[in-house]
Amino acid sequence: MSCTRRDFVSGAGALIAVAGSGLATSQLALGSNNEEKPIRYAMLHDEQVCIGCTACMEACRETNHVPEGVSRLEIIRSEPVGEFPNVKYEFFRQSCQHCTNAPCVKVCPTGASFIDKSTGIVDVNRDLCVGCSYCIAVCPYRVRFIHPEKKTADKCNFCRDTNLAQGKQPACVESCPTKALTFGDLNDPNSEISKAIKEKPVYRTKVELGTQPNLYHVPFAHGEPRR
Numbered sequence: 643m644s645c646t647r648r649d650f651v652s653g654a655g656a657l658i659a660v661a662g663s664g665l666a667t668s669q670l671a672l673g674s675n676n677e678e679k680p681i682r683y684a685m686l687h688d689e690q691v692c693i694g695c696t697a698c699m700e701a702c703r704e705t706n707h708v709p710e711g712v713s714r715l716e717i718i719r720s721e722p723v724g725e726f727p728n729v730k731y732e733f734f735r736q737s738c739q740h741c742t743n744a745p746c747v748k749v750c751p752t753g754a755s756f757i758d759k760s761t762g763i764v765d766v767n768r769d770l771c772v773g774c775s776y777c778i779a780v781c782p783y784r785v786r787f788i789h790p791e792k793k794t795a796d797k798c799n800f801c802r803d804t805n806l807a808q809g810k811q812p813a814c815v816e817s818c819p820t821k822a823l824t825f826g827d828l829n830d831p832n833s834e835i836s837k838a839i840k841e842k843p844v845y846r847t848k849v850e851l852g853t854q855p856n857l858y859h860v861p862f863a864h865g866e867p868r869r
């Protein structure tokens with residue numbers, strides 16, 4: 643789980659929208675195209691609350707039957723931040739961003755990679771996937787993999803066919819002991835995630851690529867400023 647400081651920052655991608663204060667930045671971070679779908683699911687990872695326990699990773703693996711050796715979700719730990727005895731670590735969530743403008747969907751030659759029109763969730767139709775790996779090559783967030791047993795592309799799908807289908811929150815959200823994860827509909831201004839994004843400073847990664855990611859982060863409060 644741990645990594646060097648350089649890997650951590652690289653894994654985090656370019657910081658685009660860290661904010662000092664709430665509303666103006668939140669509006670920036672909400673991005674565009676949020677009116678297009680009836681529901682626009684998104685997730686928020688609060689790095690100030692995350693303790694790096696990886697309960698979310700384990701819950702995802704169990705719920706979605708993800709074999710060892712691959713993962714839909716990584717919690718990446720930074721190098722120590724600060725001086726002993728006041729050492730802290732930053733924890734960064736790496737998983738599918740459910741891009742509104744998803745390169746993985748555009749390159750898929752069979753239509754297996756798709757955006758669910760009613761929720762904005764980016765998912766893979768295993769029956770159509772031929773395992774060509776084009777989507778893996780083009781994903782700028784490096785979160786896709788070939789499922790070692792099914793031989794098809796796989797990644798986080800917000801538990802679309804597991805917990806969500808059962809009317810529950812995603813497994814990672816349910817399992818987090820510190821409530822560091824918030825999931826919900828950004829098109830509903832009264833949803834918990836909409837309110838959280840308005841109230842807290844947030845950032846997304848690699849927005850300069852035009853992917854319009856729907857994974858938000860509350861930045862860690864300590865350590866060097868990210869650039």
Ligand code: SF4
Nearest residue numbers: 692693695696698818
């Ligand atoms: S379960 Fe929560 S606190 Fe633990 S690593 Fe995941 S997000 Fe962080």
Ligand code: SF4
Nearest residue numbers: 738739741746764781
């Ligand atoms: S993060 Fe990667 S896999 Fe997920 S929607 Fe964006 S391009 Fe596709």
Ligand code: SF4
Nearest residue numbers: 702798800801812814
């Ligand atoms: S939303 Fe579901 S599939 Fe995505 S990381 Fe969380 S548990 Fe895994």
